Amino acid sequence: MQRNATYLKVAIPALMVASLTLSACAPAGAPAAEESAPVDSAAVVDEIRQLLPEEILSKNTIKVVTDPSQAPYEFTDDDDNIVGINPDLAAEVAAVLGVELEWSRSDFGGLITGVATKRYDMMSEAMWDTEQRREQIDFVDNLVSANNIVVSKGNPLGIKDLPDLCGKNVSTLEGSMMVELFEEFQPECDGNPINVLIAPTTADQLLWLSTGRAVATIANPIVTEFGIEQGTARDIEVVPGEGYLSNNYGWAFHKDNVELRDAIAAAIQHLIDNGAYDDVMDKWNVSDNSRLTQVEINSEIVQ
Secondary structure (H helix, E strand, O other): OOOOOOOOOOOEOEOOOOOOOOOOOOOOOOOOOOEEEOOOHHHOOHHHHOOOOHHHHHHOEEEEEEOOOEOOOEEEOOOOOEEOHHHHHHHHHHHHHOOEEEEEEOOHHHHHHHHHOOOOOEEEEEEEOOOOHHHOEEEEEEEEEEEEEEEEOOOOOOOOOHHHHOOOEEEEEOOOHHHHHHHHHHHHHOOOOOEEEEEOOHHHHHHHHHOOOOOEEEEOHHHHHHHHHHOOOOOEEEOOOOOEEEEEEEEEEEOOOHHHHHHHHHHHHHHHHHOHHHHHHHHOOOOHHHEEEEEEEOOEEOO
């Protein structure tokens, strides 16, 4: 559906010679590639723009860092442009604020440090807003994340819920909250535990399922469905349901940078209200239960 929203160019052209692939990212501590995207002044909402701190207004640029390795949230296309849900939404936010975004790339492990040390003004990433992370940074939440069981196409074993995984080989992502979920659930298997296979990447998670090494996995359905559509994940399907460990995804800010945080939150709420937020989500086939109807800061609705 078409709404009164001004769109920016989706792809963000790289200005550095070094390129990153969909599955690769810069090593920790390495200089990040800087990129920028122009904005359309016709979309500026002045009362929201004036919420920005003077430092941002004077340079008219926000330095943004991301790890473009989780499609479709943020990833690189064949021309090394950063694309995805978060870059599209960030472009809309920049239009409302009348600023340019100067994008840099870093590995996932360095994102919080980059914001906490004020190397970057904000982080745009599919990152869980958790209490532990909020000790270092603030979040403006714009999506909801959940994880669903994924099985072989046709679900030949009739797997529907966690008890159906007892005694079976199940893959999960290294470092994810799913590892803890399985550990906590094991006593329910009554001596027939889940054989948890720890995969280094989401791609490996799904590959092990496709090749039969695992009979199921638990993964973000948006990532899984995108992999199926793109042909990078084959002969698998998502088991319907609300999912497990639902949590907010958010963009991050230095805890002292309250003015910028609040301006970004106001811009996202404006996009929710005028329908542009839904247009971005529709483009990437984001399900309704993964969308927020009110922007949240540190997982609390902005009043």
